[in-house]
Structures are given as C-alpha cells and as structure tokens.
Amino acid sequence: MSILANIFKKLLIAGGSFFAVTFVVYFFNLDMKLTSKIEPFLIKHYDTMPRETYL
Amino acid sequence: MVVKAENYNRPGDKELGVLFDGGKVRKRREWRGLKDTLYDYGRWLHIMGILAKFIAKPRNIKAMFRYRWMANYLATPHMIDKFTMGLRDEPLRIVHTSMDFVVYDVASTLDNIFRGDRRTGNDVEYSKKCVLSDENAMTAFMMGFPTVHAILREVPCMFVANLLTQYSSTHYLDVAQQAGIPGDVCPMPEAEAGTSIDDDFAVLGCCAVQVNTTCDGSLMGNGIIAKRLEREYGIPTFQLIAPMRHREPDVQKYAAEDMKKAIAFVEEHSGEKWDWTAYFESAKRVNDATRKRMAWLEINSTPYPQFVGAPFSLYNDTNYMGNCGRSKLFPPVDAKLLKLAQQGYEAKRMMAPEYRHRCIVWGVQPQYCIDMLNWMVHCWGVVPLTDMLSMINTKMIAEEDTPENRDQAYYDMAWLNENMIMRNRTHGGYKVLVNELWEFCDMMHADMVMMWEHMSCKALDGMHGQFEEQARERGIHLVWVCHDLCDPRVYTRQAIRNQFNDYMRTVMREEPLDPSIETLPDENAW
Numbered sequence: 295m296s297i298l299a300n301i302f303k304k305l306l307i308a309g310g311s312f313f314a315v316t317f318v319v320y321f322f323n324l325d326m327k328l329t330s331k332i333e334p335f336l337i338k339h340y341d342t343m344p345r346e347t348y349l
Numbered sequence: 350m351v352v353k354a355e356n357y358n359r360p361g362d363k364e365l366g367v368l369f370d371g372g373k374v375r376k377r378r379e380w381r382g383l384k385d386t387l388y389d390y391g392r393w394l395h396i397m398g399i400l401a402k403f404i405a406k407p408r409n410i411k412a413m414f415r416y417r418w419m420a421n422y423l424a425t426p427h428m429i430d431k432f433t434m435g436l437r438d439e440p441l442r443i444v445h446t447s448m449d450f451v452v453y454d455v456a457s458t459l460d461n462i463f464r465g466d467r468r469t470g471n472d473v474e475y476s477k478k479c480v481l482s483d484e485n486a487m488t489a490f491m492m493g494f495p496t497v498h499a500i501l502r503e504v505p506c507m508f509v510a511n512l513l514t515q516y517s518s519t520h521y522l523d524v525a526q527q528a529g530i531p532g533d534v535c536p537m538p539e540a541e542a543g544t545s546i547d548d549d550f551a552v553l554g555c556c557a558v559q560v561n562t563t564c565d566g567s568l569m570g571n572g573i574i575a576k577r578l579e580r581e582y583g584i585p586t587f588q589l590i591a592p593m594r595h596r597e598p599d600v601q602k603y604a605a606e607d608m609k610k611a612i613a614f615v616e617e618h619s620g621e622k623w624d625w626t627a628y629f630e631s632a633k634r635v636n637d638a639t640r641k642r643m644a645w646l647e648i649n650s651t652p653y654p655q656f657v658g659a660p661f662s663l664y665n666d667t668n669y670m671g672n673c674g675r676s677k678l679f680p681p682v683d684a685k686l687l688k689l690a691q692q693g694y695e696a697k698r699m700m701a702p703e704y705r706h707r708c709i710v711w712g713v714q715p716q717y718c719i720d721m722l723n724w725m726v727h728c729w730g731v732v733p734l735t736d737m738l739s740m741i742n743t744k745m746i747a748e749e750d751t752p753e754n755r756d757q758a759y760y761d762m763a764w765l766n767e768n769m770i771m772r773n774r775t776h777g778g779y780k781v782l783v784n785e786l787w788e789f790c791d792m793m794h795a796d797m798v799m800m801w802e803h804m805s806c807k808a809l810d811g812m813h814g815q816f817e818e819q820a821r822e823r824g825i826h827l828v829w830v831c832h833d834l835c836d837p838r839v840y841t842r843q844a845i846r847n848q849f850n851d852y853m854r855t856v857m858r859e860e861p862l863d864p865s866i867e868t869l870p871d872e873n874a875w
Binding site: 316317320321322323325326327329330332333336337339340343345346347348349 | 372373374375376377378380386390393394397413414415417420423424426427524528529546547548549573875
C-alpha cells in the first residue's frame, strides 16, 4: 500500500512540476521568445550556404 | 442589423492591445479566464507534441538546415495565437479544432516531402510513388490513386510559411527580381519562382502536374519551375489546363478529356492503375465535406455566426483542394466542427459584445498573414461571414460506382478543378465575380463587403467600377482595402488596417469596440 502511495506521490509531484514549468513557458510566451532568438542564426546559416541560383 | 450580446462577459483580458509590445512575438499569451486558458494551454501542448514528433526525425533536422523556408516553422504556435486572439468558448474550440488539424496535416506533408527528397531522406522507392502538384491545384486527379501520394510541394514552402511569418517570401521575391522578373507581378507565384531559382525546393516524385491557376503570374511561375523540374531533375511535368470560361457548357468536354489525360500521365509514370473503388469512396467524402461547408455557411447566415475568418477559409482550402476526399481523417473533424458550431449557435455565442455589421470578404485576400478578419470582429464588431475563397463548389458529384458514373466522374473531376479556390471567381467572367457576390450578400444577410484590392493582381482590376456602381445601387457598404499580398514591404499590416479604420471612422462614423487594437505595433512581428 505504501509503495502505491509512494508511486502516486511521485507521479503527482512529477505531473505538478511538469504543469508548473510548461504553464509558465506557455503563459509568458517563452517558447516563442526563444525561437525568435534562434531565427537570426538560421538565416545567417542559409545566407552562407552555396546554392545553384539561376533562372 | 446590429446584434448585441445578452449579458456579454468575456473573462480574462479585456483589451487585446496589451499583448503587443512592438517585438517579433507577443509579450505574453492571452488570459482567457481559467477554463479557456487551460483549454488553450492543453492545445498548445498538443501542438508542441506534433512539432516535437516532427523534429525528432534526423531527416527533418537536416531539412531544417537545408531549406530557408523551414525557419518559418519556428513560429507555428505564434500563428495559432494570432487566429485565436480574443476568442472564448465554442469559437475558440472551433479555431483550435480546425487549425490544429491543419498543423498536423502540414507536418505530415513536410514529413512526406523530406522522406522522398533527394537531398534529405532520399527514400527512392517512396519518391517513385509521389506526384508533385501545384500550390493552387485541386488534387481531384489523384482521387483514384490510393497508393500514390500527391505532394503539394509549394504549400509548405510559400503559402503556409506566409501564415507563419509575414516576411517569409521577401528573400525569394528579391531572388526572382534579381533574375529579371518584374516586381509588379503577384508575389505569390513570384516567390515560388524565386524558391525554384534559389534551388530551395525539395526534389522528389515520379512526375509533376501543374495547373493554369490562377493567373498570368501563376503561369509564369510554373514555366520557370517546370524548366528546372524537367531539365535538371528529370521529373516529367504535365500541364492540366482548365478552361477560363468554366461555367460555359461547351468547354466541359474539353476539360473532362484533359482530366483523362492527366490520369493517364500519372498511370504511366507511377506504374499504378486508376482504382474506381477508391475514387468513389473519395467522391463520397467530397460530398460530405460540401454538405458540412454548406451547413457552416447556413449557421453563419443567422445572427450568431460561429465558424468564420481565416481559419474557416484555411480549413476549407485544406479540405476541399489539398485533400479532395482522399483522406479518411477529415470527415470526423468536419463532424466535430459542425457539432461545435451548432452548440455555439444554440447558446447564441458571440465573439464580441456587439455585431454592428455583417460582412462578406471578397477579392484576392491576404488575411492569412495579417489575421485581419479576427481583428475586424474585436476592433469594430464587423463579422466576416465568409470569403471569396470559401465560396467554392456546392454541387454533389456522382458517388455510386456505375458505368454511367465512371464517364460522369471525368466531368466531375474537371468541374472540381475548374471550380477550384480562386480560379472559380477570378476567372469565368463578371457573373461569378460580381453578380454572385450580391447573391451571397442576400443569402448571408450581409450589409457590408470588404473588397481586398491586391495591387499586383490583374484579374480583378477591370471590375472595380462595376463593384462600386452595383454596391451603391444595393445600399451595400463597400470597403476597398489595398494590399500587396505577401510583400509587407509594399503595404504594412497597419497600412492595411488603417484603410479599414478610416472607412469606419469617416464613412460609418463609428468608434472601435476595442480601441487598444486600432493601431498595433506589429510591423516587425512574425
């Protein structure tokens, strides 16, 4: 019984932590703030790639 | 005409302008009250799950670093936030149900593209069973090929990319113009041509089918793209030509014959035979989707419209054109959307405290990239009941497998192709473009038409005077809003909104419902 209760407690903590962290990321738009910082590096990378550009 | 909500109380943020701070992304997500915020959070997790599953594949990571347009997909959750701004209850659930499924569908398309792409996944056997198709192509000619994949290669590169970020096309426009293509052509096919010139399309497929959609610019782009496909990559390309005067009875035989030739072309290059059982199953789903679309429109013709705006148009585009009855996944989503719309209607659910005008959106539309339609509801209480691209086929096609219906099927596929999104209105003469608009105004009880005037589009230019004259005769408020589709350097988002603002203030003498979003600092936003 105590093993089950322990597992339940751990699941609850894990679920609660997951919710707390992801909800903060969601609400403060941290995911988009992060990806908007990544975009310039990707653009720089595309600009330096060799391409066969012709009509 | 004015409908006021009884006891309207939108929980959460009252002024939507607080979400904007002039940056690339929003300051924070919207507080919609506990119930709807938790619902939106759950859907955000779902979207993140789709994206995580997609990027977990090495070939997709490789593609991320190979193709410039892939960077736009970093903004996927941001796009959903644009479409859900200010929504609660059923309208919020309708947008999530439709757009989250569109996200799933596009992610699957991308996954399929990179599986066959010679530069990334390079699955040669899979690639041999893929047929490339145009962005604005009905996939009706693929309805009887259940084992061959129709790949609308330009959709994720250009069209969807533009939903995600407003500057997604500008690099390709510059490339096309550096190659000598004039800047006054429609930026959509020009950006596609630029993608091909820049060698930034994925390369796959046993063959390609191009269509003469929807304009001279589109034909120009197709020529450039076909040249590279055929001469460099060895991918044979068929030109499926729909007649311009598509409502005339004497062109239908020609259109059906051309459809037959397109099918024979796919058979020849894919090695697969046309399957009539699969075709008629798809035809049943096409009819089912048509019935559902008509039911949504019927609800929108009441005082309590539910499924409106860019998501209505985008979901119809995906379902009618990209899917065309081929996937079994769409009908359950259609049914869920109808159930939500009916629930919302019965509960008299409104998206704003007041609906002052009932509006039909007409002309070549850029509303996807700026999410103008949702803004119109919240800022001015103007409800976009439907739009030009959503007013497509309403005819039921033959769905029982009989010898007569097999002959009829070519005419039906040709009909679907002719009445494809955009072409069915921009070509076919003034009856389909001007006269039917007034019929739709009657049907939807609209008192206002927002006319998108795409400055680089030649298709609608000659009708300008007729629209003005006839709207005046009918007492319809006609708001002209000029734009340059996916080139925000010519018309910024605020320059577009200002035209609507000016009309509402000076002609209608009205004040905004939410003044905080009349002017938005989103020129640099995704």
